[in-house]
Amino acid sequence: MAAVDVRELATHNSRDSCWLAINGIVWDVTAFVSEHPGGANLILKVAGKDATEQYETFHSPELVEETLGLDARKGIIDSASIPPVDKQSELKRQERTSPLLSSMVSVNDFEGVAEKTMTPAAWAYVSSGADDEISTRENGRIYQKVFLRGRVLRKVGSVDCSTEILGCKSALPIYTSPVGLAKLVHPSGECAIAAADGKEGIIQVVNTVSSMPIEAIMDARVSKDQTIFWQLYADKDLQKSETFVRRVEKAGVKAIWLTVDSPVVGNRERDERSKSAAVIEEDLETTVDTPQGVGIAKANTGFINADIEWATIEWLRGVTKLPLVIKGVQSVEDAVMAFDHGIDGIVLSNHGGRSQDTAQPPLLTLLEINHYAPHILDKHMQVFVDGGIRRGTDIIKALALGATAVGIGRPVLYSMSGGYGEYGVRRMIQILRNELQTNMAFIGAKNVREIARGMVNTRRLEKLMIGSVRL
Incomplete structure (x- = not known):
């Protein structure tokens, strides 16, 4: 496969032309954007970027090929050339804001920590x-x-x-x-x-x-x-x-x-609201003509x-x-x-x-x-x-x-x-x-x-x- 430059990847960041990098392979997901079970916005948020972390949070590695087919591959890319997501810094931030583990003395104690530290x-x-x-x-x-x-x-x-x-x-x-x-x-x-x-x-x-x-x-x-x-x-x-x-x-x-x-x-309203808040573009006619859940549960x-x-x-x-x-x-x-x-x-x-x-x-x-x-x-x-x-x-x-x-x-x-x-x-x-x-x-x-x-x-x-x- 041909190599894709990080600058070219970044230009394909819209509904009309949407590329994603996943595990060093660039995929053209333009045709799939409107079909995504969780709504287009979940994909558009990472359009033109390395979507490996977001993708693998929800899906097994082999699913992308099964869903899109090999024809959707645009080439390979050096993942190191794409600005990385610093996972460790997020973990360190959570650790700094979390109580000592030894202070957790009941199962219910963990729920309060979760509400404060989860996204x-x-x-x-x-x-x-x-x-x-x-x-x-x-x-x-x-x-x-x-x-x-x-x-x-x-x-x-x-x-x-x-x-x-x-x-x-x-x-x-x-x-x-x-x-x-x-x-x-x-x-x-x-x-x-x-x-x-x-x-x-x-x-x-x-x-x-x-x-x-x-x-x-x-x-x-x-x-x-x-x-x-x-x-x-x-x-x-x-x-x-x-x-x-x-x-x-x-x-x-x-x-x-x-x-x-x-x-x-089920109709999990808090889940639905959390994802609706992240919408970056909305077509009103499309929203009412093709209603669908946008929460994480329905997306998966x-x-x-x-x-x-x-x-x-x-x-x-x-x-x-x-x-x-x-x-x-x-x-x-x-x-x-x-x-x-x-x-x-x-x-x-x-x-x-x-x-x-x-x-x-x-x-x-x-x-x-x-x-x-x-x-x-x-x-x-x-x-x-x-x-x-x-x-x-x-x-x-x-x-x-x-x-x-x-x-x-x-x-x-x-x-x-x-x-x-x-x-x-x-x-x-x-x-x-x-x-x-x-x-x-x-x-x-x-x-x-x-x-x-x-x-x-x-x-x-x-x-x-x-x-x-x-x-």
Whole structure:
């Protein structure tokens, strides 16, 4: 390929002629500008510049060639000749403005740091929920309606928090949920989570829209025995999903978690506003004739297949023999359906309140399963709860109602912020471990198997259960 001079690249900086440099290759994206799922402005902001950092924050390296085709390549360029983005200076700035990591004594402490140190766009993407964000708030508040009923004189001088998730050992009954685009928060992205989880002995579930390729995440593990699960958003083209499943199988993941609670992207208004504020040009007629979301979430999830159904489970079973988990069950009826389909596990989740606002909290769904379908809470199918977990006592309440483990989502990204990276995630996990051990001793459980239904009082929460269910 011919060499492109940095001055020539800089001239192609408009909608009519738009070039970008990505990893030393110059691409002509003019024809793609108006088709970009996140809107033209995301591309125009880096037109005529090196867009490597912005691109790789959201996409895997090979996607540009798949999307544009080889004909869009204009040539090669010396990346060093393009004014660089000083990533390290941004990290140093965050570190200077962040409190000492040792001063973080609760999981909630990290959220305040995140709001102050994340970019406005990153904060809006990570923290936002759908519409009025009622479900996002209630996911956590619901735990306050359950009280603990501790047992005494139980010999709890030594407390064991370990468990097994889908047959894989975990030091704690928690896993890090499939959070996406972690490079928005820290340059190490999902690799920092992998390293932290490995050193703390827990399992990571990796998101389809991760900002790091699965191979790099697997390489970031502390040992080849470290367990990684992979979360799948089914593509509109199921062949693409099959190809990706083959790829992650080859990489060594141990289970597939199919997300089903977001057939479409929720109306995350704060995320949308944050990107609208960055618009550099707008055609009013185009805006109303072709309305589309401009937020980070919608820009990166336009490929999701909204037509998947229970038959899709059989298709996926034909693609892989790995254990299969359905993520996003929100009713006891669907929990029973999953059980009847022989699913290995389900995640009770409303997508962190990010999809449909006023969707009921996962803990309430777990209580309804206890009441109407207790038979599914056995070893045949594991049940996980994801959403609103912030305390060790929250974990105990979920386990007492039959959950195998709980997922930690937003706090993972919050704890990476402010330059903390891997160390922040480790600190966050350690805080939860300490709270869990302490409160297991208080309730009289020396291991997770001894956390029983009688150790929680759910009367206040039972008032919110649905009156009857037809199974």
